């Protein structure tokens with residue numbers, strides 16, 4: 001999908017993003033009854049930049065994600081999205097505050113947090129099957145034959161049965177990301193942390209991958225935290241969207257997406273979708289301070305030769 005800014009089509013006056021149809025409200029009520037899988041408590045992260053000045057990447061951030069919930073995190077560049085993802089995966093440590101997965105403090109990388117990045121992180125020298133078997137064999141210490149059986153289930157689930165014995169260089173970008181998802185899921189994580197996983201894909205493949213992800217998520221007991229800067233992607237995928245402000249990274253708002261499930265591409269033009277997207281747009285891209293016609297620009301065309 002990744003339709004650019006301003007590409008949403010509003011077919012009828014948008015309802016408020018706070019309005020929920022009864023089925024959607026009931027679903028959220030049920031969701032909140034489920035156990036909390038991820039709890040981020042008063043989390044702050046400070047870095048030093050190259051001049052030694054302090055950068056507050058995250059400032060007292062709090063979040064609770066319930067079992068099998070899909071939460072998207074959006075915000076302007078530099079608001080701490082990747083820092084948050086890395087700390088939840090145990091790849092970085094908080095300056096203060098806590099992260100709990102299933103009630104246990106995250107104090108390093110472990111099997112409970114599976115990560116999928118934008119860049120392809122497959123082992124190029126291993127086939128699809130071997131890439132997926134790697135976690136079950138090494139982290140979960142399954143026998144080779146059990147790991148292979150499990151890998152086959154994941155390969156089928158992500159629709160790559162015909163490519164099980166292919167190497168990563170023989171696959172398209174979308175297929176590589178499907179392997180990356182299968183490989184992360186094969187470790188049976190409690191949470192799948194996806195940091196801009198479809199950012200490098202073309203628009204059509206990205207749309208297909210979003211649909212695939214929703215399909216996979218419906219069939220697997222996994223909670224997903226999905227980082228993106230694409231507003232359409234966030235509204236299409238998420239139960240809730242966490243909006244972060246930049247400098248310092250703080251929670252701006254946590255939005256319940258009123259678009260019913262199961263989701264389909266047709267909903268991209270629904271009033272609920274449009275209202276939510278518009279609200280996110282206002283939060284993330286406030287109106288320009290300087291009108292564009294006042295921006296300093298020289299003229300390199302003949303006067304009168306205007307493109308309107």
Ligand code: ADP
Pocket residue numbers: 047048049055056057075076077078079080081082083084
């Ligand atoms: P986002 O993913 O939202 O673009 P990041 O989490 O990458 O934001 O970064 C948040 C802020 O923290 C930025 O100002 C970035 O420059 C800073 N930052 C991130 N990692 C480091 C680091 N290792 N050292 C110093 N500053 C960092």
